[in-house]
Amino acid sequence: MKSNPVKKVLQSGRPSVGTWLSFGDVFTARLMARTGFPWLTVDLEHSPIDWQTASLMFAAIADSGCVPLARVPRGDHDLIKRVLDGGAMGIVVPMVNTVAEAKAAIAAAKYPPQGNRSIGGSIPAQNFQTSSGEYYERANDEVLVILQTESPEGVDNADEIYSLPGIDAIFVGPNDLLWQMKSPDGTSPTPEEFEAMLQRVLAAGKRCGTPVGIHCFTTADVRKRIDEGWQFLAMQSELKMMVSRAQEIAAELGLETDSDLARY
Numbered sequence: 001m002k003s004n005p006v007k008k009v010l011q012s013g014r015p016s017v018g019t020w021l022s023f024g025d026v027f028t029a030r031l032m033a034r035t036g037f038p039w040l041t042v043d044l045e046h047s048p049i050d051w052q053t054a055s056l057m058f059a060a061i062a063d064s065g066c067v068p069l070a071r072v073p074r075g076d077h078d079l080i081k082r083v084l085d086g087g088a089m090g091i092v093v094p095m096v097n098t099v100a101e102a103k104a105a106i107a108a109a110k111y112p113p114q115g116n117r118s119i120g121g122s123i124p125a126q127n128f129q130t131s132s133g134e135y136y137e138r139a140n141d142e143v144l145v146i147l148q149t150e151s152p153e154g155v156d157n158a159d160e161i162y163s164l165p166g167i168d169a170i171f172v173g174p175n176d177l178l179w180q181m182k183s184p185d186g187t188s189p190t191p192e193e194f195e196a197m198l199q200r201v202l203a204a205g206k207r208c209g210t211p212v213g214i215h216c217f218t219t220a221d222v223r224k225r226i227d228e229g230w231q232f233l234a235m236q237s238e239l240k241m242m243v244s245r246a247q248e249i250a251a252e253l254g255l256e257t258d259s260d261l262a263r264y
Contacts, residue, residue, distance in 0.1 A: 001130035004089055004142040006039045006067045010169055010211045015226045018069075020215075020237035021057065024049035029057040032238050033064035041069040041234065044083065045094055055086035055123060062087065062127035069144060075105035077116070084109065085121040089128070090144025092171060097153040099160045106166040109145045111136060114166065144168045146213075146232065149201055150176035158204035162212075169211040169232040172201055202229060 009016045018039035021029055024047060032040055042049060042057050049057075054070065061068035070083035071092040080091055093105040107115035125135035128142065145166055149155060150173045162170055174194075181189040181197065189197070198214070205212035206229060213232025216222045217240070222233050236244075250256075 001134050001138050001142070002128045004067060004144060006090070007142065007144050007168055009038070010231055013211075013231070015231045015233060017222055017226075017233045017235055018067075019235050019241075020071075022047045022237050022239040024053045024057075026053065026056045026060050028238060030060040030064060033061040033066035037066065037235075039067040039069055039090075041071050041092055042088070043071050043237075044079075045071045045073045051082060051086060054083065054088075058083075058087035058089075058127060059123075062089065067144075068127065069146070075101055075108070075147075077104070077108040080105065080108035081117055084117070084124060084139075084143060087123045087127040089124075089142070090146060090168070092146045092148060094148045094173065095150050095154075095176070096147040096161065097151050098157055099164070102147055102161045102164055102167070105147060106145055106164060109143055110140050110166060114140050146171050148173055148176075151180040152177075152197070155197055155200050155204075158201060159208060162204055162208035162210040167210055169213055170201065170205055171232055171234075172198065172212070172214040174198075174215055205229075 006016050016038055018037045018041065021032060021040050021042045029040065040061050042054055044054060058068040067089050068087065069090040069092055070088035071094060072079040072083055075093040075096060083091060091109055096102050096105060108117060109115060111117045111119060119136055122132050125132045128135055146169045147167055148171050149158060177197065178188065178194055181194065201212055211231035213230055214225055215234045216225060217236055222235055225233055
């Protein structure tokens, strides 16, 4: 059975930098899987990607030698089972605020006795280049389980959550965390307050021995976060890369651009 190289890198204490896929397109996934990123996360939380397309994207990514991950809409058993049975080699679970939510997500990703994932399906074994029987025996050791910290509540519970067995990494969604930190009157935290919250996540990860990561938007930020000790880092998304480069070309040609697209 093929091992999960991203899991090995994280376990060794080294950083791993991948990116996000927002387009529900197999051809785009196949091209991105050959750009050099070791993993790609298919975003099923914020993108209109259906189950069959997601499964085909996982296959195209895996066949390219890249690791396909899936961000599920939430940490429900059925959603986690669906993406893993569709061939994802790992999950990213958003908005994990409590120990109970973390335990439920971990259990859904693990076969008994470690969890309660249902046995069945032949697609995931193909992406691990093995038989279904061997996949069932070894999946618990190879499937990545990544939980997201995206709220002050999640940060407050960080030590308890990060210490749970079965977690491979913690991932911060900076936009959600920033918005969750807003005061009741809608006032945003200062940059210093936000950075202090991020450093609490990093410190908790180091205390618990659990790799932590974050979504970044510049290569300089990726390098800075790696130097600080962050390990699982996402660089933009294929959508952001496409639009940003297209805007640069348009600007070089003196063409007008839609500034609203800068938010992607």
